[in-house]
Amino acid sequence: MLRQDTAAAVLEEALTTGGDFAEIFLEDRRNNLMTMRSGRIDTATSNRLHGAGVRIYSGVSSVYVYTNDTSRDGLISCARRAAAAIHDDNETFRTGFADTERPDNHIIMELPGKVSGQRRAEKLRAADAVLKTYPEVVQGVISYSDSEQRVWIANSEGLFKNDLRVYSRLSVNAVASDGTENQTGHCSPGAMQGFEIFDRTVDPEMCAHQAARIAVTMLHAPLCPSGTMPVVIDKGFGGVIFHEACGHSLEATSVAPGNSEFAGKLGLRIASEKVTAIDDGTIPNEWGSENIDDEGNEPTRLVLIEKGILKNYMIDRLNARKMGMGVTGSGRRQGYMYAPTSRMRNTYIAAGEDSEAEMIATMGDGLYCRSMGGGSVDPSTGKFNFAVEEGYLVRGGRIVQPVRGASLIGRGSEILMKIDRVGRDMQMAQGMCGSLSGSVPTNVGQPMIRVTSLTVGGAR
Numbered sequence: 001m002l003r004q005d006t007a008a009a010v011l012e013e014a015l016t017t018g019g020d021f022a023e024i025f026l027e028d029r030r031n032n033l034m035t036m037r038s039g040r041i042d043t044a045t046s047n048r049l050h051g052a053g054v055r056i057y058s059g060v061s062s063v064y065v066y067t068n069d070t071s072r073d074g075l076i077s078c079a080r081r082a083a084a085a086i087h088d089d090n091e092t093f094r095t096g097f098a099d100t101e102r103p104d105n106h107i108i109m110e111l112p113g114k115v116s117g118q119r120r121a122e123k124l125r126a127a128d129a130v131l132k133t134y135p136e137v138v139q140g141v142i143s144y145s146d147s148e149q150r151v152w153i154a155n156s157e158g159l160f161k162n163d164l165r166v167y168s169r170l171s172v173n174a175v176a177s178d179g180t181e182n183q184t185g186h187c188s189p190g191a192m193q194g195f196e197i198f199d200r201t202v203d204p205e206m207c208a209h210q211a212a213r214i215a216v217t218m219l220h221a222p223l224c225p226s227g228t229m230p231v232v233i234d235k236g237f238g239g240v241i242f243h244e245a246c247g248h249s250l251e252a253t254s255v256a257p258g259n260s261e262f263a264g265k266l267g268l269r270i271a272s273e274k275v276t277a278i279d280d281g282t283i284p285n286e287w288g289s290e291n292i293d294d295e296g297n298e299p300t301r302l303v304l305i306e307k308g309i310l311k312n313y314m315i316d317r318l319n320a321r322k323m324g325m326g327v328t329g330s331g332r333r334q335g336y337m338y339a340p341t342s343r344m345r346n347t348y349i350a351a352g353e354d355s356e357a358e359m360i361a362t363m364g365d366g367l368y369c370r371s372m373g374g375g376s377v378d379p380s381t382g383k384f385n386f387a388v389e390e391g392y393l394v395r396g397g398r399i400v401q402p403v404r405g406a407s408l409i410g411r412g413s414e415i416l417m418k419i420d421r422v423g424r425d426m427q428m429a430q431g432m433c434g435s436l437s438g439s440v441p442t443n444v445g446q447p448m449i450r451v452t453s454l455t456v457g458g459a460r
Contacts, residue, residue, distance in 0.1 A: 002026045002052075002152035004097055004160055006072045010054065011156045014079040018088030019056035019063075022079070023155040025294065026052040026070060027336040030113055035143040036124040039132070043143075044117060051336040054079045058088045060322050064339035097160035102292065105299075106285050108166045109196040112146035119195070120144050123204045127172050130208035136219060137212050138182075139175040142204075144168075146195070149335075153296035161296045167287070167441055168197040169430065172207045176215035183404065185214025185389070190430040190441070192285045214371060214390045217402050224391060224403035226458035230366035231408065231451045232359055232394070232421075237372050237429035239444035242277060243347055244377045245384040245412035250279075250304055250312075251330070252319035252342040253436055254379040261382040261413050262310060270310045271416035274352055277305040279314055281329055281345040287430040288345040288443040295331035295340055302328050304347075305416075316342040334438025341437045348445030352422025359421040359450040361397040367406060367456050368392040368399055375407075382412030385457075407457040415451055423447035 007024055014022035028050050035043035052075055053066035065082040067074055124142045131140035146168040154160045169190030176183050187207040191197050198204070233241055246262075254260035262270060271277075281290045281299035290299050295317050303311050315323065316331035319342055332343035360368060368391065375386030388406035392399045428445035 002154065004154070006075060007097070007154035007160060009072065010075045010079045011154065013076050014054055014056050014083050015156060017083040017086045018090045019058050019083065019086045020090040021057040021156055023055045023153070023295070024052060024075065025336055026152040027149060029147060029149040029335065031145070031147045032112060033143065033145045034117065034120045034124065035141065036128055037141050038139055039128050041121060041124070049335060052078065053336045053339065054082045055339055056082050056086055057318065057321070058086050058090065060318070062318050062339065066337050096158065097154065098158045102161065105282065105291055106192050106289060108194040110194040111148060111166065112168060112195050113148055115195045123170065123198060127170070127204040127208040130205045131174055131212055134174070134176070134212040134216055136176045136178065136216050137174050138177045140208070141173045142208070143171045151294070153292070153294070155296065159296045161292050163291045165290070166192060166194050168193055168195065170202050170204060170207060172211040174208070174211040174215040176212070176219040178219060181219065183215050183218040185211040185218070187211045188430060190287050192287060192289050218390060218404045221402035221404040224367070224393070224406035224456065224458035226456055228453055228455050230363040231369060231454040231456065232363060232366065233369045233446070233449050233451070234371065235423065235425055235446060235448050236427040237444065238369060238449070239348055239429065239446040240372045240375070240431065241386060241408070241415070242349055242446060243344060243433070243442065243444040244375055244386070245382060245410070245415060246277070247344050247347050248377060248435070249379045249382055249412055250314060251344065252313050252315040252323060255313050256319040256322045259380045261380065265310050268310055269308045270413060271305050271308040272419045273308040274419050274422045275305055275308055275416060276303070276350040277348070278303055278350055279330070279344055279347045283346055286346050286428070286443055287441050288347070290345065293329045293331045294333045295327070297327050297329045297331060300329040302330070314342045314344065316340055332437060332440045334440055338438040341435065343435060343437060343440055344433060344442050346428065346443040346445070348426060348428060348443070349422065349447065349449065351424050351426040351447050354421040354423055356423045356448045359423070359448065360394060360399065363394060363397060363450060365396065366394045368394050369406070369408070377412070384412065385409050403458070405458055409455040409457050415454065418452045418454070419449050420452050421450035423449065
């Protein structure tokens with residue numbers, strides 16, 4: 001843990017060379033992973049990650065140094081190394097630390113560290129038993145992971161806070177084969193919960209059915225045709241489109257240096273009036289939620305786009321200085337080895353008022369994307385390319401057959417303007433998002449949406 005007297009000494013040392021702000025972040029994390037492959041446990045690991053980082057600002061310049069020596073002397077030495085990179089004549093005013101009490105919005109019922117390996121294995125076996133009922137599924141990889149992260153954050157403005165973050169996740173990957181070709185399907189639900197996730201959120205058997213169904217369906221699907229056509233993207237993991245194609249371009253990491261297609265567009269229309277998009281760190285026990293961000297700021301429910309109008313960016317402390325704007329509780333990092341920056345949390349397109357059946361029935365010929373895979377995006381241009389994990393061809397407003405090998409190609413600003421239908425049922429899906437500050441848990445979400453015209457890349 002981090003004592004207040006130690007934090008004060010570290011921060012004082014950090015500011016001896018003229019920095020105007022200093023911060024210390026200390027982390028103690030325990031991770032567990034168990035994996036079953038083709039019916040046998042082949043991995044069971046536990047590890048502990050422990051260390052701290054010291055960050056100093058001088059104006060809009062920043063220095064970050066980290067260490068795994070968290071003794072008082074080790075932390076002061078870390079602060080001294082960081083301060084050596086600062087040469088300024090700022091006058092720094094230091095005060096005592098403010099009250100650290102805060103509500104815990106994410107109640108944990110059963111800490112994963114107290115759960116036996118046998119109970120973990122039972123959940124994997126339940127999923128594996130389902131995969132074995134599908135004759136064409138030739139391999140299944142099932143894993144359960146959890147993490148207990150305790151953090152302490154203090155800075156030279158008098159902030160001193162601590163937090164416990166607990167994450168649990170099940171992942172099922174199924175491989176279906178006809179002897180000459182393989183197709184895969186996956187399901188990876190998670191939450192900011194302990195082992196009670198299996199009573200409240202995650203059903204291993206249902207997850208295995210979903211992964212196997214996708215793999216088998218795509219195994220027998222013909223190749224997707226390419227062209228420009230209307231596209232309907234389903235709820236839940238379809239939200240990865242907004243996350244990648246638009247969300248990263250709304251992070252201050254891209255906006256502050258002008259490397260975003262949405263820089264300088266606050267108050268302007270950047271999307272169809274059907275689109276309201278939100279980044280929310282306050283939802284109880286959600287995968288991307290937080291009690292405090294990794295800079296010690298309170299979480300927020302941030303409306304990014306309201307009926308097509310750009311309202312806010314996601315802003316961390318350093319980029320707030322650069323942009324002359326306030327922080328939004330969006331400072332996140334993978335761990336003590338990374339300095340924080342602006343990141344998404346639970347990011348989603350809000351529910352609309354349109355009928356799912358109507359948006360398919362009136363789309364003519366196009367593509368229905370039930371589940372999305374991985375992809376890539378350039379935040380400076382908004383250009384993206386995403387694989388469709390599970391897709392279906394639509395002819396005359398009717399879903400006629402599954403197709404494989406599809407991808408969606410376009411630009412974030414264009415897809416936002418072409419959304420003409422937003423369904424009523426918003427769902428979220430869990431993922432890990434990588435950026436400058438490492439990999440962090442993020443939720444992606446949306447209702448079913450329709451894009452009037454989008455380039456579909458296909459294998460034929």
